[in-house]
Amino acid sequence: MSTAHSAREQAPALDSPRAATEAVPRPRTARRVLGLLALLAVLAALAVLSVAVGSRAMDLGQVWAGLTDADSKAYPVVTELRLPRTVLGLAAGAALGLAGALMQAMTRNPLADPGLLGVNTGAAAAVVTASYFIGSFGFTQTIVFAFLGAAVASVAVYLIAGAASATPARLALAGAAVTAAGYAYVSAIQLMDAATLDQMRFWSVGSLVNAHVAPMLPVVLLIGAAAVVGVALARPLNALALGDATATGLGVDPRVLRVAGIAAITVLAGTATAVCGPIVFVGLVVPHVVRAFTGPDQNWVLPYSMVTGAAFLVAADVLGRVVARPAEVQVGIVCAVAGGPFFLYLVSRRKVARL
Amino acid sequence: MTAGPLVVQDATIGYGRVAISAGLNVDIPEGEFTVILGPNACGKSTLLKALARMLKPSAGQVLLDGKDIHSQPTRAVARRLGLLPQSPIAPDGITVADLVARGRYPHQGILKQWSAEDERVVAEAMAATDISELASRGVDELSGGQRQRVWIAMVLAQQTPLLLLDEPTTFLDITHQIEVLDLCAKLHREGRTLVAVLHDLNQAARYATHLIAMRGGEVVAEGAPADIVTAETVHQVFDLPCRIIDDPETGTPLVIPKALASAPV
Incomplete structure (x- = not known):
């Protein structure tokens, strides 16, 4: 390129002119590592809080006894209720945060959440x-x-969207259609049968109260395995973010990537929804907050979304236990009440990054 | 003549059941700057998409290095063949350096993460496209011409001997069109094989070393610009009555559309 051309194209204000051969700057990496460590520390603190705080007030001595002494009065509450509830909150929050980030990356749609794949309606x-x-x-x-319902619904959405020829827009449309049809079906059955309505009550709002009767090991293993697959998709998703054509040129098959992504999202969100009921705001809001800090690199967005999702859900659950003592507010309601206005704030601040 | 690195063999290419080209045969010569041109809807972008394995021929095949391109692992193909599509998407807030770095994808693996080699190649790609100084800037702050150079740098970071460019000058003003074409010519001189779809006949005639003229999904003429850019071919391909003169700058053919006899003077 001639110098005349480059002079014409010279940037108006360069804060730090760099020599051509100098290493590519990666200034955000240190900040991102520190941020992740800080977030993990917050998460650990929230987990401790979730074991220590509940609708029944007790001091730290009682909590400790409840963890270590099977004969103590606090044991049934702390070890048998709060501990599994905390583990479920961490697992489900991480699953929903990651599933939301994957969904948004895969559809290149910042308003997509796992529910758009029909997971919630399918389960219901x-x-x-x-x-x-x-x-x-x-x-x-x-x-x-x-879980089976969630899986069937997301496969249906994928097939209706055109299977191998599915585009982000068609996936979103098919998801919206299946969701609408699913809600109509669920309402119809509930209207016809009062017993069903009763059984379904805990489904309308997400909650962690059933943690102590949930099969925790399979739940954690399923979410863990799907999380490994999901996080491994970070680099191909980075390529997909440049458009399907560019991704193909870089050696990513968008069709294969979509199948892997949908499988991971289905297991992550399907498991979380199956145990807790639909909790929508985590998957939608968490990736937005994360991207505002990390930037668009999925290598950071995905792990950050997991940790932030877990922290958000556990914090919301702890809050729900103390705001209406001795009663409890379900975590799904706390998430919506806390997440909704925050999401509006983000949108109004125009902080929401397009993908 | 030996077959080039990219060969289209008796291919039927199209979208769904609509065939744009049938029984198409094209041989991309090695080391040349090939430009595909023709009127709108002549099948030139479709041909490029088939060459880039974005479209699979419903009959016939596309050969890369003598083997069916669709039978080769797509990452292996991506180390031989780079593609700049017509409208790539830049994620919000991405920096120039990060975007160029994404071109390293086919050279990385789950266990082989970012390396010093990647770092060096990205810096070289940015230097070659004259964007090193923009490295830490956001892509969305750049002008159209700068942005196109960033995308070319991303494809260069892929380190492929073959480059496919789908209308790389569209949406740019004339100055930046020439800038991008000069950059393409430089990449060609450095030894790469280029294939580009262009709209401007005179730019094609000036920069290409090999031209493929298409109409109605078929190749009408093929060869060096000096040999095939004739008044007859131009009329045949574009329905445009014209005269051909020598470009006073480069001596390449220059197409001058004829003034209509009835046109107001």
Whole structure:
């Protein structure tokens, strides 16, 4: 290129002119590492708080006894209720945060959340169907039905969107259509059958109260495995962010990537939804907050979204336990009440990054 | 003549069931700057998409180094063949250096993360496209011409001997069009094989070393600009009555559209 050309194209104000051969600057890396460490520290503190604080007030001595002494009065509350609830909050929050970030990256749509894949409606539809035909059943069966429903719905969305020829826009449209149809179906069954309505009550708002009867090991293993797959998609998703054509040129097959992404999202959000019911704001808001800090690199967005999602859900759950003592407010409501206005604030500040 | 690195063999290419080209045969010569041109909807972008493996021929095949491009691992293809599509998307808030660095994707793996080699190649790609000084700037702050050089740098960071560019000058003003074409010519002189879709006949005639003229999904003429840019071919491809003179700057063919006899003077 001639010098005449480059002079014409000279940037108006360069704060730090750099020699051509100088190393590529990566100024944000140190900040991102420190930020992640700080976030993990906050998460640990919140987990401790979640074990120590509940609708029943007790001092730290009692909490400690409740953890270490199986004969203490606090043991049934602290070890049998609060501990599994904290573990579930961490796992479900991490799953929803990561699933939301994956969903937004895959569809290049900042307003996408796992619910758009039909996960929530699919789970609800399966539970109402089962309860309509079988009658009442236990919590573990509910989880299994819900998970299968979530999986069937996301496969349906993928197929309706054109399977291998699915584009981000078609995925979003198919998701919206399946969600609308699913809600209509769920409402119809509930109107026809009062018993179903009863069974479904905990589904309308997400909650962690059933943690002590949830099959925790399979839940944590499923979420853990899907999280490994999800985080491993960071680099191909970085390529996909440049458009399907550019991604193809870089050696990413967008069709294969979408199948892997949808599978990871389905297991992450499907498991969390099956156990807790629909908690929507985590998957939508968390990735936005994260991107405002990390920038668009998925290598950072995905792990950050996991940790932030876990912290957000546990914090919301602790808050829900203390605001209306001795009653509790479900975590789904706290998330919506806290997340909604915050999301509006983000949008109004124009901090929401396009993808 | 030996077959070039990219060959289209009896290919039927199109979208869904609509075939744009049928029984198409194209041979991209090694080491040349090939420009594909023709009127709108002549199938030139479709051909480029087939060459870039974005479209799979419903019949026939596209060969990269003598083997069906769709039978090769897509990452391996990405180390031979770089693509700059018509409208790539820059994520919000991404810096120039980070965008160029994404060109290293086919050279990395789960276990082989960012290396000193990647660092060096990215710095070289930015130097070659004259954007080193913009490294820490946001891509969304740049002018159209700067942004196009950033995208070219991203493709260069892929380190491929073959480069495909889909209308790289569209949406740029004339100065930046020439700037991008000068950059392409430099990349060609350095030994790369380039294939570009261009709209401007005279720019194509000046910069290309090999021209492929298409119409209605078929190749109408193919060869060096001096040989095939004739009044007859231009009329055949574009329905444009014209005269051809020598470009006073470069001596390459220059197309002068004829004034209509009935046009107001």
